[in-house]
Amino acid sequence: MNNTALTAKHISLGAKMVPFAGYNMPVTYEGINAEHQTVRTSVGVFDVSHMGEFILKGENALDLIQRVTSNDAAKLYDGKIQYSCLPNEDGGIVDDLLVYRIDEKTYMLVVNASNIEKDWNWIQKFNTAGVEMHDISGKTSLLAVQGPKAAEALQSLTDVDLASMEYYNFSKGKFAGIDNVVISATGYTGAGGFEIYFDNEHADHIWNAIFEAGAPFNIKPIGLAARDTLRLEMGFCLYGNDIDDTTSPFEAGLGWITKFTKEFTNSEALKAQKEAGVSKKLIGFELIDRGIPRHDYEIVDAEGKVIGKVTSGTQSPSLQKAIGMGYVEKEFAKEGTEIYILIRNAKIKAKVVKFPFYK
Known part of the structure; x- marks a missing residue:
């Protein structure tokens, strides 16, 4: 089991630790609902240092990114971030990721913890033009400071104007007295906030500085369980649950990150799928009857015929x-359609709703 640079800190704070993507990670501190509300109303800190970071450098770095990702990275400029995915050759998704443009020849890719080795090998397979690749995952720490008070809580630690940083932008600068810290605004909670990337050796110092600066804002550490309920309220996909090697970007509602202004892995087949239409679609639903939907529960129609499967589900703390x-057959994907979730052999009534659940 791998530890992050802050594992000892979480244990000392009384976090419940669980294995996640090969790492010993904090799942809760004071309870999911309380932590969830902290992020929705003030500010919370997630240690997400298990995520993977690759640096791609050189004349052909952009060409390689264009070849392996579905979105059009040529649209990026220095300090801009793009959400994208790595399509496989069978119509599915190797991973979803973030692409950071540091300069025209240098990019940082942020990938899911469980897919670091898989993604590295996949990208390397297409690296036929000698792009310099560095896997900095093991030496990089990442904190996500999320919530409506995040900018105020962190501003005293940096000269970067946090309040004016636009969504999906980043800046590199001094943070808590440490140079070369990447501060970005992507978020996975829908509550606003920032991601702070830095070398492991500064982890304790930066963690302590954040909690000292954030004390007047009631800042708290938050575990991965609340991260899951927060992202689910926004309808954000989680790799391994809602998207995987068998789901296409169009089935998953990710057509907006699939651009045919260039050629990329499996782009011809995906273009044909877009034109022909898909047979199943990722939907959001809320239960009308009592019950809690869980991953892999079957979705059925009024007659009890199986029409799909639950990929993520929870009792929403905010709602x-x-x-x-x-995923359901496309004729059941329209907003307002009544569907049923099989929970312990009982048909529990639900209806299809639009994302995000929480507005």
Whole structure:
């Protein structure tokens, strides 16, 4: 089991630790609902240092990124970030990722923890033009400071104007007295906030500085369980649950990150799929009857015929109702359609709703 540079800190704070993507990670501190509300109303800190970071450098770095990702990275400029995915050769998704343009010959890719080795090998397979690749995952720490008070809580630690940083932009500068820290605004909670990337050796110092600066804002450490309920309320996909090697970007509602202004892995087949239409779609639903939907529960129609499967589900702390995501046959994907979730052999009534659940 791998530890992050802050594992000892989480244990000392009484976090419940669980294995996640090969890492010993904090799942909760004081409880999911309380942590969830902290992020929605003030500010919370997630240690997400298990995520993977690759640096791609050289004349052909952009060409390689264009070849392996579905979005059009040529649209990026220095300090801009793009959400994208790595299509496989069978119509599915190797991973979803973030592409950071540091300068015209240098990019940082941020990938999912469980896919670091898989993604590295996949990109390397297409690296036929000698792009310099560095896997900095093992030496990089990442904190996500999320919530409506995040900018105020962190501003005293940096000269970067946090309040004016636009969504999906980043800046590199001094943070808590440490040079070369990447500060970005992507977020996975829908509550606003920032991601702070830095070398492991500064982890304790930066963690302590954040909590000292954030004390007047009631800042708290938050575990991965609340991260999951927060992202689910926004309808954000989680790799391994809502998207994987068998789901296409169009089935997953990710057509907006699939651009045919260039050629990329499997682009011809994906273009044909876009034109022909898909047979199943990822939907959001909320339960009308009582129950909680869970990953892999079957979705059925009024007659009990299986029409799909739940990929993510929870009792939403913000909405006080059960919500979920799942794939259904396309004729059941329209907003307002009544569907049923099989929970312990009982048909529990639900209806299809638009993302995000939480507005």
